Amino acid sequence: MNAQAEPLRISLLALPQTTPAAVYGLFEVLSAVGSIWDRLTGQQTRARRISTEIVAGRKEAFTCAIGTPIQPHATFADTKSTDVVIVTDLALPLDGDAAGGWTDEMAWVRAQLDAGATICSVCTGSIFLAEAGLLDGKDAASHWIAADIFRDRYPRVKFRPERIVCDMDPEGRLITTGGASSWEDLALHLIARYSGKEEAARIAKVFLLGDRSDGQLPFAAMAKPRRHEDAAIGNCQVWIADNYAAANPVTRMVAESGLPERTFKRRFKAATGYTPVDYVQSLRIEEAKQMLEATTEATDAIAETVGYEDPAFFRRLFRRHTGITPAQYRQRFRMRRP
Known part of the structure; x- marks a missing residue:
């Protein structure tokens, strides 16, 4: 991957129903690409960096579905184009109307897709994509509890509850994941695609992403050498x-x-x-x-x-x-x- 290339621009879409873990987790992990390994180990890498922002209809901070403040960095008007859009998991009712009056948000996401962006979702964020009509006729993952919602409301979507990362779109521009913690898998998937497999492995080690049943040692690397005058x-x-x-x-x-x-x-x-x-x-x-x-x-x-x-x-x-x-x-x- 060309470290001199323009940073990949990733926009995290914040909705009133957004929950904070994936938004802030993705923001921290993706923002570290191309820099944190060098700082921690002293080993120079050449991974393409990622510029990450939280985007919403308005720039004012708002309280999300579980009471945590979310502060957008930009509005739809500020973000005319981006490379990747991620809709994170949403706190939605399990019965009745799951949609939440997302007219402006869906119009912005469709415009980004039409302009060439890759559109992703985490967990129940795929319900937003289904409501926007982007998943019709396509395989899609989500939390297993959303199976009834997809069956009843979005019958044209090929729901894949067994998948963690579902990147089965022929053009590779629609990626959905299952489960709230699957933002970690999505992050590594995107890093591998755009910044290189080696950088994805490094980021997994820094943030201990993946199987931790054997403790921290499998993720550890030799620390950055001490400065000394000898x-x-x-x-x-x-x-x-x-x-x-x-x-x-x-x-x-x-x-x-x-x-x-x-x-x-x-x-x-x-x-x-x-x-x-x-x-x-x-x-x-x-x-x-x-x-x-x-x-x-x-x-x-x-x-x-x-x-x-x-x-x-x-x-x-x-x-x-x-x-x-x-x-x-x-x-x-x-x-x-x-």
Whole structure:
């Protein structure tokens, strides 16, 4: 993805029935694309950034369906064009008339679709799209509790209660998701599409999006290196970044530093927060994680590439760092890529 491209513009449509979790969750996560990984880890990325705004009929703050204030950034008149519109989940009655007098909002969304925008919904936000006639003849997801509403009020929509992300529109410009928390899946889906699969994986790690049954370790990455003034140790960090797979790396860093071994180890820990061995192992595991995400190379081959001749030792070390096996790690972070 071209980091120099214009930021993708995503508009979150706020309605009187909007609930706040998805609006503010999407705003925070999407606004972090292309910047937060660099800040936290110091690793430079080239992901296309996303400009996110909350759009409503009026710019004044209003109280949403569950009593939380929502402050729009722009009105429909301010937003003549956008790249993506997201209608988040809505607090609607389960019987009777689900529509909420959305004439202006539906006209604006239709205009954006006609102009080439991708239109998305989270959970019961798909009822808005169905009311606007945008889902007729199409597959669509929503919360499972909305099945009766779709059956009775929108019979032309092919309701798919089993889907989390339903991106089955032939042109790829209508995306619906099921369940209130499915905004997380939609966020990663859009990030992968517009800013790259690698950035989607990074954002999942930062915000711990996905299966958390194994705790935080599977999401963790090596933190941004500390700032320090120890030039000898800094030179060793530069050397090891390019030579982490070398044999006897700590011995070679000691030689590179020109310091006595005990002095080197003491100064290395003081400067970086790591022992030299832990630092090398962390670098190697980070490289192995990237290879597991981005390639189909066998685990034993990856172990050798990053500096471990004993695959069993590598697997034990990997599990100690991440809480899961290399195979589990690959399955988790490759599966969440569209």
